[in-house]
Amino acid sequence: MKLKTLSLSLLIAAAPLFAHAADKPVLEVWTMSLSPKFDGYFKELVSKYNAQHPNVEVKWTDYPWDVIQAKFTAAVGAGKPPALVNLNVPWAYDYQQEGLIQPLDGLIDKNQYVAGALKDVTFNGKAYAFPHYNGADVIAYNAALFKKAGLDPNKPPKSFDEELQYAKVIKAKTGAAGFAPKMGPTKIEGLFLQNGLDVLKDGKPAFNSPAHIAFVKKLAEAYKAGALMKDNLFVQDNFQVAMAAYNSGRMAMLESSPTALTRVRDEAPKVYRDTRVAAAPLGPTGIAAGGWMFNFAVARNVDKALLPEIGKFGNYLTNADNQLAFAKLAGTLPTARKAAQDPHFQKVAANAGPAERAVGIAAANLDKTRTLFLSVKNADTLSARLSASVEKAVTGRQDAKAALDEAATYWNGKL
16 A cells, blocks of 8 residues: 655644543554454553553554555544554555654663564664564474485574575475475565665665576576475465465475464374474574564654653553563564563473474574565565566576566666
């Protein structure tokens, strides 16, 4: 959904209005697609806070993910913004660029969050949101297929190059695909960045360098060898196809969030018994893959007199205790440091299954977990063009350099 651009003058001119109940301010907090599943959690959290802070009343409202942006933009334009709005990192970046949300450095308790989460919402050196829940990938792999391929199941791949190498061996020895990297629109730039390859440099496309060309050629070699799962490889979300392939034994390695392991357990018990789990390769950047962090931002034109109260509730909403409770309910990962250090994540029983082990492994990488995305205007259009060019190169329909050069020319025209 495209953001409606509002000039800064409009924001300043708009008169911020807040509802009042019994002569006390009402702080509206908007979340995204968390109702009805988490109704009990949020109602209890808000009720407890209101009881402890009688000078203010917090009101919780949930909107569907495909509605909340339009609602928020309209509310800011009308001078009636919520106190806190639930965003993902790309949306927070866009709103910061448009001047619709404000920095929170004087309000946020930075000490309570892991480093990766704070970096995700820090733009131009300032924190623009309270970090909330996150994800991080692990690599699940079929030990039986590893053994059949002559690979040591006690030695999972430690790098993307090693994943490609393993995948080729697995295909040659077992007939199964190795894995399915994310190369579709809005995903391909993350794959580049994860592997230390800039997508933009000094405001210009940087993805047609010799290093990028060499990387795409590696993918093409693996694709030609059948090492990559070809079904839906270049769509925006190939998770369902990859999950089905792993559960049926047609693919040896699955990179996804820990919650994916519960589906393996429930849908493919035999494969689950053969499944082992490890941290997804960090790559040369040292960044853990799979981060997609949600947060709470504050509109540019909220009533400044209410900022201290908004800060108090923002820190409370995302503190360790509340994040831990939410993570247990949702199967997500917290961004509060103490919550991530809780025994729920750190002490895995010796007889625990892959799903339980995956949670602890992912939590251990939270400091290194980042949300990788394309931070430019028209990002969806640009990413789609880059993905299409990579698809041509990887599938052998066009030379890698020519394909990436064409995409760079297109990007230059748009940027």
